[in-house]
Amino acid sequence: MTTILSIRDLRKSYADGFEALKGVSLDIEQGEILALLGPNGAGKTTLISTVCGITTPTSGTVTVGGHDIQTEFRAARRMIGLVPQEIALEPFEKVWNTVRFSRGLFGYGSDNARIEEILRKLSLWDKRKNAIKELSGGMKRRVLIAKALAHEPRVLFLDEPTAGVDVELRKDMWEIVAELKKAGVTIILTTHYIEEAEAIADRVGVIDKGELRLVQDKNTLMAQMGKKQIEVMLADPIQAIPDSLAVHNLTLNGNGDALVYTYDTQADRTGITTLLNDVAQAGLVLRDVQTRQSSLEEIFVNLVSGEPA
Amino acid sequence: MNWSAIAAIYRFEMARFFRTLAQSFLSPVLSTSLYFVVFGTAIGSRIQEVEGVSYGAFIVPGLIMLSVVMLAISNASFGIYFPKFLGTIYELLSAPVNFIEIVIGYVGAAATKSLFVGLVILVTATFFVDIRIEHPFAMAAFLILSCLSFSLLGFIVGIWASNFEQISLVPQLVVTPLIFLGGTFYSISMLPPVWQTITLFNPVVYLISGFRWSFYGLADVPIGFSLLAILVFTGTCLAVIGWIFKTGWRIRS
């Protein structure tokens, strides 16, 4: 795998002295999807803005495709597309023109076939002659994506692409991301929806208070930190957990017809065999058994709240 | 040089202008006509001639400058202020363009628009008075340089401004008085000697004097001074813009 984006000890202090990035280092592989998670004010947007040239880094280096973002800013920026967190568009401009404008800014001539392809992919073709102000919020967000794709970037930053977007459009967005990935585009997205990271990311990074707390392969992360639960459904409801099962630390659900056992996937012995034996010994009849893996969300909450401030 | 970026910015700015072409055309025609009715006819009937030129014709260069300067400032300041206000500036900042390209795009468009309006006023004026242009090349040079330099000033104002009020502050509080006191509607020689001296500190005097010279060969100050003044002014604006982009002042946090 080749590294397409390399961030080294990046720091950013704003004019008011606030240090929004406290030495972030991160390598991003070509073609991967990285999801950045983190609470409000963690520094996600600052990180993206600094890589894209909207804010100037206080110290540290960033290279995109081997090009330094400051000394070789033209080559570096040509490789990057940015979809900002806030919708910012010229209200009276036509959809087609605004995409052509973006292409021009990045040094490419107007290529009608290419612009048409982008607009069709984003279901904006029918709206190409409309002014931006005539579009719905979801369409505007897609216009931002179209503008970001106009110069065929190799690295795409999506800053909360699905904030305030309905379920349908969110699924659309995930499909667009999947397609871009197929075309070899590297994608870095921020999100507050953990199921989103879980659904589309290859790797997950967690930022908190300007520091990168962790970056890990999504599956490894879940396997490592995830707790699994077994739900043992009983044929006949019970009032209380039998004393003989007390050692397993079970919980009984509200209806009294299911026992929940939590275990660590990393442990040497998960204790499942003994549990099931003991349940049978206690004279309980099983109706069904289910396992459930804890989500990234739980991992994330543990990570961010578990750390002392 | 990223020429296609310059073209994209220029084209985008001009599109705004063409969307409201009728307005852009009608308002200078209307205001020029009003000036001729008020100043040319009402006041002019009492003044009649200034150094051998009818008063109506005498004020034409000043009128053109007045509109061109105001428009150049407002076009350029709004041009760059809007992206800041709407947030669309993120795209400029993240694009492979340098500050020279951004300035050429925005200032070029603002200057083009004000040049257009200047020409519209000139043509409108010919319906009211007899105009002669003794030095057409100098006239064109002064006009274009004024459009450019005041667009540069407007660009600075637009970057500096953090709200809409501030944008109109500079043209109204600084530029309008300087223009009205700069010999737009009178010759400096009509003033008492003390005021003649004070007036020489007003840079607009040099501008209007030079421009009027290109029409009628009449000048309040030597033409070389006029040329020097506008070149110094342009250079100062360029230097300030260079500094702005080097430091990212009010653009890049």
Ligand SMILES: Nc1ncnc2c1ncn2[C@@H]1O[C@H](COP(=O)(O)OP(=O)(O)OP(=O)(O)O)[C@@H](O)[C@H]1O
């Ligand atoms: N221009 C600025 N000047 C001063 N401080 C800023 C500026 N922009 C951001 N900050 C501060 O930097 C910190 C990080 O902000 P940032 O926008 O990067 O957070 P974020 O992770 O994107 O949050 P969110 O999830 O709410 O979008 C915040 O404390 C914010 O107040």
Ligand SMILES: [Mg+2]
């Ligand atoms: Mg953010």
